[in-house]
Amino acid sequence: MTMSNDVRHEAIVCVRLKTTIAGSHLLEHLRAQPFVTSAWWIAADIDAVVLLSAPSMRELHRAVADLRLLGGAQDADTHMVLRQMSLTAQPR
Template sequence: MTLHIEVPSGDGARHEAIVGLRLKTTVAGSHLLEHLRAQRFVVAAWWIAADIDAVVLLAAPSMRELHRAVDDLSLLGGAMETSTHMVLRQIALQPQ
């Protein structure tokens, strides 16, 4: 399955990041959920059973907007810590 993300941009460029996050102990998961639903650069998110609480896929037309979306996970979403991984390109699993 190929994930295709449409992000509005004047030049067609798109910047993506996968962000793992751990919530502050005082923040309910419902608070993060509300934040994610309100953010336009959130493509998908998953609750995780690990040393992190969630993984979020972000896509934005500029690096500035992508960095802001990551920062907002802490500032507004209640993340205690985040680990950001920039997406470079998709790996072609099917032979060409």
């Protein structure tokens, strides 16, 4: 079985920064990462939400690990995206 080259593995990562890390540090890290699709600052018990998209699970796991090691994340809770929901009404 051959896999299509356009297959992407996606994850939504909830990030809580270490108390010693400035938000600007995370922002610089995210801007330099090739698999970061979008990111949002959040007013909650987390600091940011990051959407990652990578061509392989290995690269996706590496991107999450880098959030911890290089991005300054104390916690990086990862939620794998399975498939998009269709929000258009289906004909009856």
